[in-house]
Amino acid sequence: MQEINQNLAEEAGLNITHICLPPDSSxxxxxxxxxxxDTRVHGLALQISENLFSNEVLNALKPEKDVDGVTDINLGKLVGGDAHECFVSPVAKAVIELLEKSGRMLLEKCC
Known part of the structure; x- marks a missing residue:
């Protein structure tokens, strides 16, 4: 998967650096x-082991560099209906587009 991402990034003119830490790294x-x-870095995708997956780790990332949309700020904006004000992960964006194209409302706003 990493090699595919690297090739796609190169085709798009993007530079990707992979930083590999031990799975139990502190x-x-x-x-x-x-x-x-680092002003040269515009986005960061975290691929971390389950034992490191925590709010502390996810929220250490600046929301504007969060390409997966996993920080509390980006998720909160997405769930709150402010998707235009945050980074939406490609998977979430695809689901939103499919739902919009279906014309069906899954949730109704109350109050």
Whole structure:
């Protein structure tokens, strides 16, 4: 999968750097914070093991660099109906578009 992403990125003129840390690494938040401050980096996709998957790790990422839309801020905006004000992951965006094209409302707003 990583090789496919690399090839697609190159075709689009994007530069991808893969940072690999041990699965039990305690350095992940430090690495995320460094990337947040790197102006050459415009987005970060986290591929982390289940034992590192936590709100602390996800929310260490700046929402504007969150290409998966997993930070509390991006998820909150998406769920709250402000998808135009946040990054929406490609999968969530596809689901939203399919629902809109179907013409069906799955949830009704109350009040």
């Amino acid at each position: 350095e992940i938040i430090d690495e995320i914070l460094k990337i947040n401050e």
